[in-house]
Amino acid sequence: MRNAISKTSVSQGSLHHAKGNIMQDLEDLNRVVSHRLPIIVVESFEEVRALELLTRLAIKRSMSMYHWTFSEGLKRSQFGEETDGQKTQKPLDALRYIKQSAPAGLYVLCDMHPFLEEPSVVRLIKDIALDYEISGKALVLLSYKVDIPPEISRLCARFQFQLPGEAQLMKLVQDEAKAWGRESRQKVKTDAGTLRQLIQHLKGVTLSDAKRLIRGAITDDGAITESDLPQINKAKFELMDMESVLAYEYETAEFNEVAGLKHLKEWLNIRSSAFHQNDAKLRPKGLLLLGVQGSGKSLAAKAIAGTWNIPLLRLDMGAMYNKFFGETERNLRDALSLADMMSPCVLWLDEIEKGLGTDQNDAGVSQRILGTLLTWMSERKEPVFMVATANDIQKLPAELVRKGRFDEVFFVDLPATDVRHAIFEIHLKKRDINTAFLDLKTCALLSEGFSGAEIEQAVVSAIHVAQAQNAELSADFIIEELNRTQPLSVLMGEKMAALRHWAEGRTVSAG
Numbered sequence: 001m002r003n004a005i006s007k008t009s010v011s012q013g014s015l016h017h018a019k020g021n022i023m024q025d026l027e028d029l030n031r032v033v034s035h036r037l038p039i040i041v042v043e044s045f046e047e048v049r050a051l052e053l054l055t056r057l058a059i060k061r062s063m064s065m066y067h068w069t070f071s072e073g074l075k076r077s078q079f080g081e082e083t084d085g086q087k088t089q090k091p092l093d094a095l096r097y098i099k100q101s102a103p104a105g106l107y108v109l110c111d112m113h114p115f116l117e118e119p120s121v122v123r124l125i126k127d128i129a130l131d132y133e134i135s136g137k138a139l140v141l142l143s144y145k146v147d148i149p150p151e152i153s154r155l156c157a158r159f160q161f162q163l164p165g166e167a168q169l170m171k172l173v174q175d176e177a178k179a180w181g182r183e184s185r186q187k188v189k190t191d192a193g194t195l196r197q198l199i200q201h202l203k204g205v206t207l208s209d210a211k212r213l214i215r216g217a218i219t220d221d222g223a224i225t226e227s228d229l230p231q232i233n234k235a236k237f238e239l240m241d242m243e244s245v246l247a248y249e250y251e252t253a254e255f256n257e258v259a260g261l262k263h264l265k266e267w268l269n270i271r272s273s274a275f276h277q278n279d280a281k282l283r284p285k286g287l288l289l290l291g292v293q294g295s296g297k298s299l300a301a302k303a304i305a306g307t308w309n310i311p312l313l314r315l316d317m318g319a320m321y322n323k324f325f326g327e328t329e330r331n332l333r334d335a336l337s338l339a340d341m342m343s344p345c346v347l348w349l350d351e352i353e354k355g356l357g358t359d360q361n362d363a364g365v366s367q368r369i370l371g372t373l374l375t376w377m378s379e380r381k382e383p384v385f386m387v388a389t390a391n392d393i394q395k396l397p398a399e400l401v402r403k404g405r406f407d408e409v410f411f412v413d414l415p416a417t418d419v420r421h422a423i424f425e426i427h428l429k430k431r432d433i434n435t436a437f438l439d440l441k442t443c444a445l446l447s448e449g450f451s452g453a454e455i456e457q458a459v460v461s462a463i464h465v466a467q468a469q470n471a472e473l474s475a476d477f478i479i480e481e482l483n484r485t486q487p488l489s490v491l492m493g494e495k496m497a498a499l500r501h502w503a504e505g506r507t508v509s510a511g
Helices: 012-034 047-060 091-100 113-117 119-130 166-184 192-202 207-221 228-240 262-276 297-308 327-342 365-379 417-430 440-446 452-468 475-484 493-503
Strands: 039-043 065-069 073-076 105-110 137-143 156-159 246-248 286-291 312-315 345-349 384-390 408-412
Touching: 012 039, 012 047, 012 156, 047 065, 047 105, 047 137, 047 207, 073 091, 091 105, 091 119, 091 137, 113 119, 113 137, 119 137, 166 192, 166 207, 192 207, 192 228, 207 228, 228 246, 228 327, 246 327, 262 297, 262 408, 286 297, 286 493, 297 312, 297 345, 297 384, 312 327, 327 345, 327 365, 327 384, 417 440, 417 452, 440 475, 452 475
Parallel strands: 039 137, 039 156, 065 105, 105 137, 286 384, 286 408, 312 345, 345 384
Antiparallel strands: 065 073, 246 312
């Protein structure tokens, strides 16, 4: 049942909490200034919000405040002596004026970051900072990203806005719904469950970005529905700008598209509600899927996200590695931080052994990567369900697979006869082929030793051959393709036997 978003959707306590976030930001910023470091670094896309907060701080501390932009030069923000902006548009001119002629106060330099590579700019900033105790001139470097030169790093304090909490996000939804209602003379429709999911998915974005995402969901059709959530997740991920290391998987699946894996499905079904609850102690954290190539591990990861209706993020272990010392570890930390911000979500580490396999010739990078990942796995608080898939257990470090790292380790074996029958049906129906007149029982029997991926390729090849002969697809075409194929279980029989031997008694069967 869909209800209109009403004023009662947000309690007075929630409103108080939302206002409290603003006051908390002001208090935190005041505390940073009280440390009397001469340079404050504020990294934020929300320039207007930052300037408003800094103006409040200046009033609170009875300070003059000025802000500089390349387009307008140095301007008075609230009160204090006016300056000639025309003469201070260039960074060096502005900094010379602040150093030589400007009164004591707070000087906010907006988007100064491109000029921090110029030695003369860095030197002037350092001169002003070193004279802070006498002049009383504090600098604020405000931009979406600021790389601090080492010459001034010890003179800087960093400040970061608090991201909006549930109460603030709920109030934003209410405000945007009211604004849309005034224009359209209608009420925004939604339901409590979808609204709760929306709030969860908006966590980790800034106030202004959250407002835009909410507005986009409402103005589309005057309702907030489950169909809006994937688009919001996609937009949120793009805002984070981490596509090189972490990929957003737009195509997920449902468990009715996955044949077999009965025990895995039961395990996930039991824990589904616990994952969506706020109790971190009971929330499942993840699992390791070990098995042969093409057995459905990747599809299972996609199905978890699709069934739980949460985003799926794929960590590319290969793209994470960087030739520069320390960059690989930072890439991983950034990716894990983004996963936390995208929560609730599924974090999929595909073929994890390729990124964490022990290597004596990598200058210790794999060990540092392992340490970073293990620390995150043990300390994370956000609802991020980690799904790691692996084909070769021998390459994985013992620290990762020991008891307690994952909630469970499942072994995904080659499909049994009944599962192969279901796989044939799934792939044929996916291609709009009527299976009623196909002898899939025989196909299932003759495909022993085939993985799900190999069965799909046999189906695809059979369809192409039938079309080339201008004939209707029959089981004979499929059987012919099966006979032409040597499955991986034959080509790598010894290796797969060793994998099964290791998994026996150490893992839980997914089938």
